[in-house]
Amino acid sequence: MPRKGMRTIFFKAPSPTRITPPPSPLHHTFSDSLMEENIEVAEFIITKWDTDVASLFSDREEARQYLGSIKKLQKAMQYLVLHHSSSEKLARAQILMQSAMKRLEKEFYQILKSNRAYLDPESVSVSAHSSSRPSASRSSFSDFEEEDFENESRDENDSIPEVERVSLAAMADLRAIAEAMISAGYAKECIKIYKIIRKSIVDEALYHLGVERGLTFQQLQKMEWEVLEVKIKAWLSAVKMAVKTLFYGERILCDQVFSNSAPIRESCFTEISKEGALALFGFPENVAKYKKTPEKMFRVLDLYEAVSDLWPEIESIFSFESTSAVRSTAVNSLIKLGDAVRTMLTDFETAIQKDSSKTTVPEGGVHPLTRYVMNYISFLADYSGILSDIFADWPLTIPSALPESYFGSPDNEETISSPISVRLAWLVLVMLCKLDAKATMYKDVELSYLFLANNLQYVIGKVRHSNLNFLLGDDWVIKHEQKVKQYAANYERIGWSKVLASLPENLTAVISMDQVSDHFRRFNSAFEEAYMKQCSWVVPDARLRDYIRISLARRIAPIYKEFYEKYGVVQPKKGPWVESLVRYTPDDLGNYWSDLFYGSRSSGSVSSSSSRGGRSR
Structure with missing residues (x-):
């Protein structure tokens, strides 16, 4: 008897009001004979594998015959359901089909288990790219019936790597079994094994x-x-x-x-x-x-x-x-x-x-807030594409319009325009405004400007050497470099104004020796005061440090040199007072300036022997 739940495609309950007489030998048609032959062939092949422990799909010819017999058995059963629904041959065919499905369940399970290494996702992914090959696309239930399939596949698979070839073959076998079982009404059993x-x-x-x-x-x-x-x-x-x-x-x-x-x-x-x-x-x-x-x-x-x-x-x-x-x-x-x-x-x-720290950097160097914020923003710039997506529908809202001097003219085609560029530029501006407030905490105004120059130079360096350079643009960098120069100029003007004021305004005018002495005394005092105050200040950026030194030299050295050459080296021999007044040669000034802006590295003293051989270094 067929098992409970046998698929209805193979069953048709007899009508309670109609008794179908057994078929007469006179009505035995050619189709009847053909279907009987299909059942007999299927029985021979299926029963042969009922007790065989070997893998059916290890021999593709055997597998082809087995699947072919199932298909013919299925056709026979469909024919009997339509024309001889009460025939004992139908019951016989149903039992054979159950046996065949049990065998295919076992084969399906074994192929999935034994080929696990070849059916791992990576191998399957690689094999999928070969699916355009004729041999890889033909291994269906029907294909196993084609007698030339194996020979054709062998020739085409010769150039395929071993792992890929086994993977393709395993998928072909699984597909053929699945189609056979689903076609016979055993989809549930097949799917259960596969899912588990x-x-x-x-x-x-x-x-x-x-x-x-x-x-x-x-x-x-x-x-x-x-x-x-x-x-x-x-x-x-x-x-x-x-x-x-x-x-x-x-x-x-x-x-x-x-x-x-x-x-x-x-x-x-x-x-x-x-x-x-x-x-x-x-x-x-x-x-x-x-x-x-x-x-x-x-x-x-x-x-x-x-x-x-x-x-x-x-x-x-x-x-x-x-x-x-x-x-x-x-x-x-x-x-x-x-x-x-x-x-x-x-x-x-x-x-x-909200940063409310009252601490200042004693030497006027780069503030910790500047380092933290710029490091953070430069890292953010590495995610500019993602941030653009995130902020695409989230416009920046600020109390007032961004300063034109910060971004450039609205008519300029290179004005910062992308949402994330504007947002990052705004964060930089918020920090710079905070630094402006911190600069006012310095007692020495000139140190305030040096502090601002140092910190803005650090900002520019971070922009230049990160993706911020692409986001903010060259115009942004150029404008802020000009600001650095303005800060540096303000530092020089205030920090060295007394030194400049100590020298004569008009070097061509004739002045008395008393006036010469007074200018030298005032210069010595102003220079030493400026140097002693500033010898502990720092300029961490080498380019900015050199720029300020060169600027100082251009501003002061030519005037002092002319005054020195006119009055410092042609004085009449009147004793040691000349040496006490003329303490510095023009070269000495350069030596002292070269020691500035290293912070604690400087000695903080001015040698009186500089006029005789320069500063000991």
């Missing part, structure tokens, strides 16, 4: 990739950031492999094995991959809800970038309606991560504006 084995493979692969299941937001929220950051790094390493290899290969395998049934393809792939994919793409969304501070920005951007870059593959691989939850989870992760980035950048701007 392949889901275990996907779950194991995700585990080895470090994808955690069941990690709730509450658990994540209790983690220290250092612990969570390790998990983020592991996720970033895993997600590309999971999408581009694991899920992609699994989708291809499903499409290959169940190529003749779209509903079955969808059902199998969904059950195999959905749970793992939801765990994978749910993680970034949970991270986006974690306590937000500016320091976490870059890991959040890494997560956003990873999901965003993989979105085309995610959308393609999980295109089924039943996997829409996976797509939605990925999209929600992007939305939440984007919200977190906007919040953190707003908090970062607020933190700059």
Whole structure:
């Protein structure tokens, strides 16, 4: 008796009101004879393999005959259902079909298990690129009936690598078995085996990739950031492999094995991959809800970038309606991560504006706020593409229009225009305004200007040597370099004004010796005072340091040299007073200036012996 649940295609209940007489030998047609022959051939082939422990598909000719007999048996059963539904031959054929399906179930299971290494997602992905070859696209249930299939395949597969060849053959066998079982009404048994084995493979692969299941937001929220950051790094390493290899290969395998049934393809792939994919793409969304501070920005951007870059593959691989939850989870992760980035950048701007530290850099060097903010912004510039997406519909709102002097003329075609460029430029401006306020804390006005020059020069250097240069543009750099020069000029004007004032305004005018002595005394005093005050100040940037020294030399040295040559070396011999007045030669000035702006490196003293041999260095 056929087992319970036998597919209705092979059964037709006899009518209770009609008794079908047994067929008369006189009505035995050619079709009847042909169908009987099909059953007899199928019985011979199927029963032959009932107890054989060898793999049927190890011999493709045997497999071809076996699948061919099943197809002919199925045709015979369909014929008997229509014309001889109560025939004992139908019951005999049904028993044979059950036996054949049990054998195919076993073969299907064995092929999936024994070829696991060749059906891993990476191998399947590679093999998929060969699907355009005739040999790779023909291995269906029907193809196994073609007598020339094996010879044709052998010739065409000679140039295919071993792993790829075995992978293609295994997929072809699985597809042929699946089509045979589905056609015979045994789809449920086939699908169950496939789902169990392949889901275990996907779950194991995700585990080895470090994808955690069941990690709730509450658990994540209790983690220290250092612990969570390790998990983020592991996720970033895993997600590309999971999408581009694991899920992609699994989708291809499903499409290959169940190529003749779209509903079955969808059902199998969904059950195999959905749970793992939801765990994978749910993680970034949970991270986006974690306590937000500016320091976490870059890991959040890494997560956003990873999901965003993989979105085309995610959308393609999980295109089924039943996997829409996976797509939605990925999209929600992007939305939440984007919200977190906007919040953190707003908090970062607020933190700059609220910085209330009263400490100053004693030597007028680069302020810690400048270093922190510019390092942060230069790192942000590396994510300009992602940030442009995140802030595309989030315009910058500020109390007033940005200063034209900061961005350039609105009519200038090279004016900063991209949303993220404007936003980063605004952050720089907020910081520079804060530095303006810090500069006023210095008692020496000239040191305030040196402080501003140093810090703006640091900003420019960060811009030049990062992606900020492309975002802010050359015009921005040029305008701010001019500001540095203005600050430097103000420093020189105020810091060395007494030195300049000590020299005669008109060197061509004749002056008395008393006036000469007075100019030398005033110069010595003013120079030593300026030097002693400024010898501990710093200019960290070598280019700016050289620029200020050269500028000082051009401003003071020519005037002093002319005065020195006219009065310092042609004095009448009137004793040691000349040496006490003329303490510095023009070359001495250059020696002293060359020691400026190194901070604590300078000695802080002026040698009175400089006129006799220059400063000891």
